[in-house]
Structures are given as structure tokens and as C-alpha cells.
Amino acid sequence: xxxxxxxxxxxxxxxxxxxxxxxxxxxxxxxxxxxxxxxxxxxxxxxxxxxxxxxxxxxxxxxxxxxxxxxxxxxxxxxxxxxxxxxxxxxxxxxxxxxxxxxxxxxxxxxxxxxxxxxxxxxxxxxxxxxxxxxxxxxxxxxxxxxxxxxxxxxxxxxxxxxxxxxxxxxxxxxxxxxxxxxxxxxxxxxxxxxxxxxxxxxxxxxxxxxxxxxxxxxxxxx
Numbered sequence: 614x615x616x617x618x619x620x621x622x623x624x625x626x627x628x629x630x631x632x633x634x635x636x637x638x639x640x641x642x643x644x645x646x647x648x649x650x651x652x653x654x655x656x657x658x659x660x661x662x663x664x665x666x667x668x669x670x671x672x673x674x675x676x677x678x679x680x681x682x683x684x685x686x687x688x689x690x691x692x693x694x695x696x697x698x699x700x701x702x703x704x705x706x707x708x709x710x711x712x713x714x715x716x717x718x719x720x721x722x723x724x725x726x727x728x729x730x731x732x733x734x735x736x737x738x739x740x741x742x743x744x745x746x747x748x749x750x751x752x753x754x755x756x757x758x759x760x761x762x763x764x765x766x767x768x769x770x771x772x773x774x775x776x777x778x779x780x781x782x783x784x785x786x787x788x789x790x791x792x793x794x795x796x797x798x799x800x801x802x803x804x805x806x807x808x809x810x811x812x813x814x815x816x817x818x819x820x821x822x823x824x825x826x827x828x829x830x831x832x833x834x835x836x
Contacts, residue, residue: 619653620660626651627661628767631670631681631824638826642671642679668763683826686816692765693812699758700743700808701801707749708792708800715749719789726782732772735781739771742785765815774818780810 617625626647630636644658651657662679665671669688671679707715722742729735747756764770771777784807791799819825 618660619651619657620664623647623651623653623657623661624664624763625767627665628670628765631684632767632773634822634824636681637824638681638683640681642681644679664763684819684824686820686825689765689816689819690809690812692762693808693815694805696759696762696812697805697808699755699762700746701804703750703752703755704746704788704792704804705797705801706752707746708795708797710749710751711792711795712749715745716789716793718745719785719792723782723785723789726785730778732769732778735771735778736769739781739785742788746788770811774811774814776814777811780807780814783807784810 627636627642636642642662644655644662648655648658662671662673666673666679669682669685672682673679719742722738722745726735726738726742729738747759766773771781784803787803788800788807791803
């Protein structure tokens with residue numbers, strides 16, 4: 614079980630408020646209220662805001678407070694594209710180092726995913742699949758890069774994003790098939806496409822909820 618600091622918990626909570634639409638672009642972040650709700654001092658909340666500012670979620674204005682920034686659709690899609698590139702890089706290396714035992718373990722995860730509908734179980738199987746690929750890749754640096762990439766969706770991704778479980782099933786199976794063939798290019802592409810499709814689902818949900826900033830229309834022609 615992952616143990617998170619108070620600051621990390623506060624960041625997750627604030628992302629949740631944004632995801633639920635309770636805080637929108639331009640809203641001032643109620644730091645005291647959040648601290649009371651979480652039962653912490655304002656220090657972890659400030660730590661969370663500094664982290665969220667680096668990620669582009671909020672803007673901190675000296676002597677005025679923290680305000681929700683404009684969520685950008687391209688940035689959300691880019692986030693998942695980057696995940697796909699990093700995992701694809703790991704999978705390409707794993708394909709070259711794969712063993713029958715590792716392929717069997719990946720196959721077992723895919724078989725369990727095939728009939729699973731519980732978001733909690735799917736999330737656990739997803740972590741197991743990714744862990745096996747990273748383990749086979751054998752790169753501590755890759756693990757460090759992935760740890761530094763925080764999630765866009767607060768909470769269980771497969772519970773909150775409609776269609777994500779099916780994308781995971783199909784994508785993992787495609788990765789496995791390429792891994793069996795020891796085709797590095799195909800396995801990297803399969804991972805990239807799976808994460809890209811997950812990003813599409815997130816962007817679509819955010820759009821339906823009106824969480825993205827309105828796009829500026831074309832400028833009026835000069836007279």
C-alpha cells in the first residue's frame with residue numbers, strides 16, 4: 614500500500630474538487646476550508662498548491678492566494694501520450710529481454726482482465742502488468758521518471774473514466790501479442806496507442822463536464 618504525505622493527500626483532494634467541477638477556472642482555492650476538511654494545518658495545503666502550480670493546475674498570486682488555472686485539452690492528451698512513450702520505451706526493452714516465464718505472467722494478467730468488471734481489481738491488474746514490463750526492462754531510471762509523472766484523474770481511473778476498462782483489456786492483449794513475437798517496435802506502438810486512447814477518454818469526459826477553458830474563436834477580419 615502506498616503511503617502518501619499530507620501534502621500529497623491535499624493535492625489529490627484539490628484535484629478531486631477540480632475533477633468534480635466544484636472548483637473551476639478562476640476560483641480561489643479555499644485553503645483554510647481544505648485544511649479543516651482534511652484535519653491538517655495549512656502547511657501541507659501550501660505544499661500541495663506549490664506542487665499543483667508546477668503541474669499547471671493552479672496559479673499562485675503573491676498576497677492574493679491560489680487560483681484554479683485553465684485546464685488545457687492538449688495538455689491532458691499530451692500527458693497520456695508521454696505516458697505511452699515512456700511505457701513504450703520500457704516495453705521495447707522488455708521485449709528484447711523477455712523470458713517465457715515473464716510472458717506467461719503477462720498472459721495470466723490478460724486472462725484475468727478479460728472477464729473482470731471490478732474497477733478496483735482492474736486497477737490492481739493494471740499495476741501488475743505495468744510492473745512486470747518495467748521489471749523486465751530493468752531500468753531504475755524509468756521507474757524514477759514514471760514516479761515523477763502525477764496522474765490527471767484523482768482516484769481509481771477505471772472507476773471514474775467510462776470505457777477505460779475495455780481499452781485496458783484490448784491494449785494489454787495487443788502488448789502481450791507483440792511481446793510474444795519479441796517485436797520491439799510493435800510492443801512500443803501498442804503501449805503508445807493504449808495510453809493515447811485512455812487520454813482520449815479523459816479528454817472526452819473533461820469536455821462533457823465543461824472542465825476545459827473555452828477556446829478562443831478566430832479573430833474578426835480587419836475592416
